Amino acid sequence: DSGVTQTPKHLITATGQRVTLRCSPRSGDLSVYWYQQSLDQGLQFLIQYYNGEERAKGNILERFSAQQFPDLHSELNLSSLELGDSALYFCASSPSGDTASPLHFGNGTRLTVT
Amino acid sequence: GQQVMQIPQYQHVQEGEDFTTYCNSSTTLSNIQWYKQRPGGHPVFLIQLVKSGEVKKQKRLTFQFGEAKKNSSLHITATQTTDVGTYFCAEAGGTSYGKLTFGQGTILTVHP
Numbered sequence: 001d002s003g004v005t006q007t008p009k010h011l012i013t014a015t016g017q018r019v020t021l022r023c024s025p026r027s028g029d030l031s032v033y034w035y036q037q038s039l040d041q042g043l044q045f046l047i048q049y050y051n052g053e054e055r056a057k058g059n060i061l062e063r064f065s066a067q068q069f070p071d072l073h074s075e076l077n078l079s080s081l082e083l084g085d086s087a088l089y090f091c092a093s094s095p096s097g098d099t100a101s102p103l104h105f106g107n108g109t110r111l112t113v114t
Numbered sequence: 115g116q117q118v119m120q121i122p123q124y125q126h127v128q129e130g131e132d133f134t135t136y137c138n139s140s141t142t143l144s145n146i147q148w149y150k151q152r153p154g155g156h157p158v159f160l161i162q163l164v165k166s167g168e169v170k171k172q173k174r175l176t177f178q179f180g181e182a183k184k185n186s187s188l189h190i191t192a193t194q195t196t197d198v199g200t201y202f203c204a205e206a207g208g209t210s211y212g213k214l215t216f217g218q219g220t221i222l223t224v225h226p
Contacts (some may be wrong), residue, residue: 041181
């Protein structure tokens, strides 16, 4: 158990809909990362937050947004969903957000868009 | 942007054979991390390499960082069925904070 909690485990929704994925980092970790994993794209970095502030951004679509709340949990919002958004979405956390710290991943949320 | 190329994409071995996966970058890396993802699981941190020429061992796993800090390898001696999974390298692109970029991963299958 990595200590990172992601909910829900599975999500099935239709194209055009909006969903919210939730992540609680390990106790004491201030930084949260979101990654998208699809079969042909590997682990793609979406966005990183540190203590409530956005720190780094990857190839995150404009239809996607995220935030980190004062209690350090994070939410990833995906809107106007398309079939191609079907993937496994991982949240990871680290203590300080510097790249010398290993990431601890949650179990992921599997999103299926039909 | 910064990218690591990881090879091979797939590797099938018989139990007891050795396995190696490689990560290569065109630019100098500040550090490199290795992760393992079991089928149906999430990536789990294995190790981090920071120094030029560094070699670290974990039981049957040997990790190396190149002298120029542009490549790294993970070698497993005498594979076991429990080694099955995808092995990823990840790099920070010379920055001290921000994203970790993952290689495409090497999917290891071990036949008993």
